[in-house]
Amino acid sequence: MSLENNEKRVAVIGGGAIGVSSAVHLLRKGAQVVLITEAALGSGASGRSLSWLNSAGERALEYHALRMAGIDRYRTLFAQHPDLPWLRFDGGLYWAADDDRGTQARHAYESAHGYDSALIGPNNVAEFTPNIAPQAMADSAIFNAGEGWVSLPHLIGWLMEEFHQLGGKLIEHAGKATVKTDGSGRACGVVTARAGELAADAVLVACGPQTPDVVAPLGVTIPNGSPVSMLVTTDPIDTPIEAVMNTPRAAVRPNPGGTLAVDHDWYEEHISRSAEGEYRIPEPVVQELLDEASKLIAGRPALRASGWKIGLKPIPGDGNPVFGGLKKVPGCFVAFTHSGATLALIAGELLADEIISGEPHPMFATFRAERFNQA
Numbered sequence: 077m078s079l080e081n082n083e084k085r086v087a088v089i090g091g092g093a094i095g096v097s098s099a100v101h102l103l104r105k106g107a108q109v110v111l112i113t114e115a116a117l118g119s120g121a122s123g124r125s126l127s128w129l130n131s132a133g134e135r136a137l138e139y140h141a142l143r144m145a146g147i148d149r150y151r152t153l154f155a156q157h158p159d160l161p162w163l164r165f166d167g168g169l170y171w172a173a174d175d176d177r178g179t180q181a182r183h184a185y186e187s188a189h190g191y192d193s194a195l196i197g198p199n200n201v202a203e204f205t206p207n208i209a210p211q212a213m214a215d216s217a218i219f220n221a222g223e224g225w226v227s228l229p230h231l232i233g234w235l236m237e238e239f240h241q242l243g244g245k246l247i248e249h250a251g252k253a254t255v256k257t258d259g260s261g262r263a264c265g266v267v268t269a270r271a272g273e274l275a276a277d278a279v280l281v282a283c284g285p286q287t288p289d290v291v292a293p294l295g296v297t298i299p300n301g302s303p304v305s306m307l308v309t310t311d312p313i314d315t316p317i318e319a320v321m322n323t324p325r326a327a328v329r330p331n332p333g334g335t336l337a338v339d340h341d342w343y344e345e346h347i348s349r350s351a352e353g354e355y356r357i358p359e360p361v362v363q364e365l366l367d368e369a370s371k372l373i374a375g376r377p378a379l380r381a382s383g384w385k386i387g388l389k390p391i392p393g394d395g396n397p398v399f400g401g402l403k404k405v406p407g408c409f410v411a412f413t414h415s416g417a418t419l420a421l422i423a424g425e426l427l428a429d430e431i432i433s434g435e436p437h438p439m440f441a442t443f444r445a446e447r448f449n450q451a
């Protein structure tokens with residue numbers, strides 16, 4: 077069947093940042109889009125993400141290139157709307173535990189491929205970013221001036237305004253959706269638990285950490301390395317910080333309303349799961365994390381949690397993103413990645429390009445699901 081681009085009906089499963097971004101980019105290209113999600117929009121990883129916009133540290137150059145393109149799209153949005161309280165580019169601050177050599181090696185690596193990376197220390201940190209407690213720092217730290225942060229729930233709300241203006245159809249609280257295939261094995265629609273069946277010419281599975289489960293019945297195996305993680309938000313504080321901080325005991329970023337968002341991984345062993353599937357953590361562990369965060373800020377302000385959310389952080393088994401059309405199931409596309417905050421805008425753009433044009437996007441060449449079946 078040959079379709080004009082503007083007649084293509086695309087079903088997007090997953091109302092996180094990547095599904096919503098893809099849906100909007102598809103609508104911009106003239107597709108008819110239905111966005112189907114299990115519960116509320118943003119109730120997955122995108123509702124509890126540190127959302128540090130970065131390509132810091134070491135990774136494959138293809139992944140670095142994709143992340144830099146991701147940052148580029150946010151910078152464009154920022155340039156067009158410099159006053160958004162949920163998207164800032166005020167830099168990132170990093171130091172490693174105990175070992176200045178690790179920090180220095182990271183700085184050398186970043187500098188070698190042109191990533192904006194300055195080696196700094198407690199004595200001059202104030203020249204780069206305000207209100208950091210120098211006594212909490214290691215002797216060597218890195219300031220990455222080009223980094224920023226986004227609040228994904230706000231981004232989703234912003235994109236959804238355009239989604240509705242462009243005539244997209246949203247089905248929230250649909251329950252678990254599955255991909256329907258026709259007799260030739262081609263994706264032809266979506267079956268939902270609560271909203272019936274929907275026919276489509278293409279289906280995008282953007283279900284975060286559940287993506288491997290959704291494509292498994294299609295005979296597609298994607299290893300899942302998603303750990304359980306937590307994001308804590310605080311009450312407002314009087315000491316404004318600007319940089320996203322990644323330090324040995326706490327990662328901290330500013331959050332709209334003068335609040336902070338805080339995460340790390342050292343407390344993962346304290347997270348348990350009830351018989352009903354609810355994740356829990358003892359409250360003193362949450363406070364311990366906030367006390368660690370407080371040490372990083374000038375004057376050590378008392379930090380109190382306004383709330384915390386726990387769930388899976390999407391990470392494919394080999395750590396690299398999984399993007400693009402499935403060879404085994406024509407018409408079915410996937411998006412499953414860590415760093416999905418950094419990638420949300422670019423991933424949506426490139427996926428929409430691939431879905432509408434039918435041409436594999438070259439930037440996804442090393443990120444296809446088929447790499448897992450080549451062993």
Ligand SMILES: Cc1cc2nc3c(=O)[nH]c(=O)nc-3n(C[C@H](O)[C@H](O)[C@H](O)COP(=O)(O)OP(=O)(O)OC[C@H]3O[C@@H](n4cnc5c(N)ncnc54)[C@H](O)[C@@H]3O)c2cc1C
Pocket residue numbers: 089090091092093094095096112113114115116117118119120121122123124125126127128129130228250251252253254282283284285286287290305306307339387388389390411412413414415416417418419
């Ligand atoms: C604590 C934490 C810190 C992070 N820090 C960073 C960071 O600093 N920088 C960065 O770039 N990234 C970071 N990430 C990762 C980033 O937040 C995620 O990669 C991104 O939010 C994933 O978006 P998504 O749309 O793919 O998935 P999600 O936001 O999980 O959305 C998927 C949606 O699909 C729905 N769904 C699932 N299965 C089905 C089904 N069968 N049918 C219908 N709907 C379904 C879910 O309900 C969910 O709403 C972090 C994540 C976490 C959790």
